[in-house]
Structure formats: structure tokens, C-alpha cells
Amino acid sequence: MDRFDRLWLTNPTLAYADWQAREAAGVDRRPFSARSIVQHEAMFERFRRHLLAAGVTLATFGSDHIDAFWQAPEAECYTAATRMRYLKLLDRLCRHLVAIGVREGNPAEKLVRDGQWPQDDPLPIFLPEDADGQLQAHVQPHAGDDLAAIRSRAIVAFFLGTGVTVAEGRSAEVADLQPAAAPPYLHVPAHGAPDARTVHLDAFAVPILSAWLVRRATLPIASDLLFSLKAGGTPITEMSLGKIVRAALETIAFEADDMSPRILRNTFCRRQLLAGRSSEDVSKLMGLVSSRTCDRIAATRISVGA
Structure with a gap:
């Protein structure tokens, strides 16, 4: 050897x-x-x-x-x-x-x-519009929130309001998020094949993300990562992100087979499609190399009567 x-x-x-x-x-x-x-x-x-x-x-x-x-x-x-x-x-x-x-x-x-490859792709799981609205309300800043609560609301709002992947969320830096810009945006650096892109923040996410940046600036963290809380500046784990998203969904009494950040990404995608954007445009916004995922989510508008 x-x-x-x-x-x-x-x-x-x-x-x-x-x-x-x-x-x-x-x-x-x-x-x-x-x-x-x-x-x-x-x-x-x-x-x-x-x-x-x-x-x-x-x-x-x-x-x-x-x-x-x-x-x-x-x-x-x-x-x-x-x-x-x-x-x-x-x-x-x-x-x-x-x-x-x-x-x-x-x-x-x-x-x-x-093992066998599944014959059909599973239907994409997303929040119905009423649950999406409830979660948007849940992530607004609350008086008296401690550090963990502010961070949790900000994390959920971040994924729900930008549609980024878990990997992109874990590597996002403070300077990438610009909620005070006109319009507010998130810069997503290139990761492998997807090009760098700019995602305009949905309005509901701006208040809590702004509050998080103010609180984040007071923390003695040796890192530029947006959601790192440890002094050494290590990225937040996927497991922690999953627990935070699941807890938020349980708070609004929503249950599904997938309670991970993926459901927030799918919900962001569907919200953009319902607003009239094309599958091709939304795919680019989400850093996807094809429109296949967006096409499948777009098809659910008919099946659920949207």
C-alpha cells in the first residue's frame, strides 16, 4: 500500500x-x-x-x-x-x-x-399556501426572544425566503445577506457547477433577518459565517438545521413525511411559480441546472386546484 x-x-x-x-x-x-x-x-x-x-x-x-x-x-x-x-x-x-x-x-x-430505483419520482412536498402564511407569521421578530429563538426564526425565514440549499445556507456569510438594500437580497457564491446568483429576499423574511444581523454582530465569533454560534466559527450542522425546521413546523401544527429544510426550498419554488414566474426563471433563481424540479412542482398547481 x-x-x-x-x-x-x-x-x-x-x-x-x-x-x-x-x-x-x-x-x-x-x-x-x-x-x-x-x-x-x-x-x-x-x-x-x-x-x-x-x-x-x-x-x-x-x-x-x-x-x-x-x-x-x-x-x-x-x-x-x-x-x-x-x-x-x-x-x-x-x-x-x-x-x-x-x-x-x-x-x-x-x-x-x-436495491431498486423507484419507478416514479416521489411527489414534491411543500407547504400549502395557508401553512406557508402561518410559518411566515411565526418567523417575525418577537419581543423577549432569547438568542436561540432569534436564530431559529432567522434560519427558518432564511430558507423559506430564499430557497437555497442546506449546503448554501451553511456556508452563507454575513456579507452575503443584504436586507437593507433596495431591494433586499442574498448573494449566493458559486458552488461547483451552479454559477453565483442573487436572490431577492421575500419581504416577510427581512425583519427577522435584519434583527439577526444586529444580534449576530454582538457575538464573539471568529468567523464570517451567517449562522455560526460557536466561538471557533464552525458551520451549523445539518442535523441542527433539521431540528430547527422541524420544531417550527410543529409549532404551526404542520406534519409531512419530509420536515427538513427541503420542504422550505420547495415552498419557495412554488410561491415563485404561483406569482407567475416561469419554471426556467425559478430554476435559475434556485441554482438548478434544469427546470425538471420546478416543472414537477408547477404541475401540483393543477392537482391541488391552485
């Missing part, structure tokens, strides 16, 4: 990024797109953190650790298609690790073989 192969055990994140850049390819043997590479690295990081918490390495994890991954709080909203994408990634990874002598077997092989 040479020094590059040992890197899988000493610095898995760096090893995976290097492998993706040099060798990894899809079933047609064509290199992955820049967007796919970003997505794969994010998926790998989630699984790596799961293994780290379980006290195992890329050389020693088994199928039981893959099964346990689906039980993690941040994975509870994964669709059947998302699980298959993870299994394909892990199968591809483990075959490589076996080939270079880091592993002795591939625990994902049988899981991929037994």
Missing part, C-alpha cells in the same frame, strides 16, 4: 477528492460532471462522519454500518432514490478500496444488487 492508498485511512476526505479528480467515473466510464463531483463529495462526507461517530474506518465498516446510516436523524428524509445513489457511491468506492488493498470485501455490493 503506497502513501496515496494509506491516505484513505489518514485523511479520507482528501483521498476521496483526489480519487474523484483523477479516476472516478460513472457506469459509462465518462468522468463525472463538476456538479456531480460536488454532490458526491458532500455525500461521502456525511457517510464518513457517520463512520467516525461509530468508531470504524473505511477499511472496517460493514453492511450493518450502512443500515445504521439510514437511521441517523439527518437521513430520515432520504428518498428511495437518494438511498440508491448512496449505495451506488459506496459500491463504487468499496470496489476501488478492494482493488488497492485497503479493504478485503465490498459490503455495499449485495445491497446495490438487491
Whole structure:
């Protein structure tokens, strides 16, 4: 095992990024797109953190650790298609690790073989207009809110009022958010394939985001991240974001199969479509490379009588 192969055990994140850049390819043997590479690295990081918490390495994890991954709080909203994408990634990874002598077997092989891609895409989940309005009211500033309450309202308003992804929200910096501009906006830097873009804030989100920036400026945080509260400036975790969104939805008595920030992104998308914007325009606004997601959400306007 040479020094590059040992890197899988000493610095898995760096090893995976290097492998993706040099060798990894899809079933047609064509290199992955820049967007796919970003997505794969994010998926790998989630699984790596799961293994780290379980006290195992890329050389020693088994199928039981893959099964346990689906039980993690941040994975509870994964669709059947998302699980298959993870299994394909892990199968591809483990075959490589076996080939270079880091592993002795591939625990994902049988899981991929037994798994099936869903025949139909699941219907997108979003907040109905009345629930959207209730959540918009919930995130307004409240007198007497402590630091945690202000931050939670601001986080929910941020995702509901901008439609950004969790990754974009976690990496957003204070300077990216400009609620006092005319019109108020969020700058979303380029992440992989999607270009940088500007998202105009929905009006309901401006008061609480402005209040959060005022409070955020008083905190001794060694970071420019918008929603970091720790002194070291580390990003807020996906699990924490999920808990905050779920708690807000429970406050307005809304329940759905997906209670993650994704439902807020879908709701933002549908709100823009109902306002008369085209699927193509909304897709660009959300940093999507195609209008497929927006087209599916647009179709729900007919099914629910909007």
C-alpha cells in the first residue's frame, strides 16, 4: 500500500477528492460532471462522519454500518432514490478500496444488487399556501426572544425566503445577506457547477433577518459565517438545521413525511411559480441546472386546484 492508498485511512476526505479528480467515473466510464463531483463529495462526507461517530474506518465498516446510516436523524428524509445513489457511491468506492488493498470485501455490493430505483419520482412536498402564511407569521421578530429563538426564526425565514440549499445556507456569510438594500437580497457564491446568483429576499423574511444581523454582530465569533454560534466559527450542522425546521413546523401544527429544510426550498419554488414566474426563471433563481424540479412542482398547481 503506497502513501496515496494509506491516505484513505489518514485523511479520507482528501483521498476521496483526489480519487474523484483523477479516476472516478460513472457506469459509462465518462468522468463525472463538476456538479456531480460536488454532490458526491458532500455525500461521502456525511457517510464518513457517520463512520467516525461509530468508531470504524473505511477499511472496517460493514453492511450493518450502512443500515445504521439510514437511521441517523439527518437521513430520515432520504428518498428511495437518494438511498440508491448512496449505495451506488459506496459500491463504487468499496470496489476501488478492494482493488488497492485497503479493504478485503465490498459490503455495499449485495445491497446495490438487491436495491431498486423507484419507478416514479416521489411527489414534491411543500407547504400549502395557508401553512406557508402561518410559518411566515411565526418567523417575525418577537419581543423577549432569547438568542436561540432569534436564530431559529432567522434560519427558518432564511430558507423559506430564499430557497437555497442546506449546503448554501451553511456556508452563507454575513456579507452575503443584504436586507437593507433596495431591494433586499442574498448573494449566493458559486458552488461547483451552479454559477453565483442573487436572490431577492421575500419581504416577510427581512425583519427577522435584519434583527439577526444586529444580534449576530454582538457575538464573539471568529468567523464570517451567517449562522455560526460557536466561538471557533464552525458551520451549523445539518442535523441542527433539521431540528430547527422541524420544531417550527410543529409549532404551526404542520406534519409531512419530509420536515427538513427541503420542504422550505420547495415552498419557495412554488410561491415563485404561483406569482407567475416561469419554471426556467425559478430554476435559475434556485441554482438548478434544469427546470425538471420546478416543472414537477408547477404541475401540483393543477392537482391541488391552485
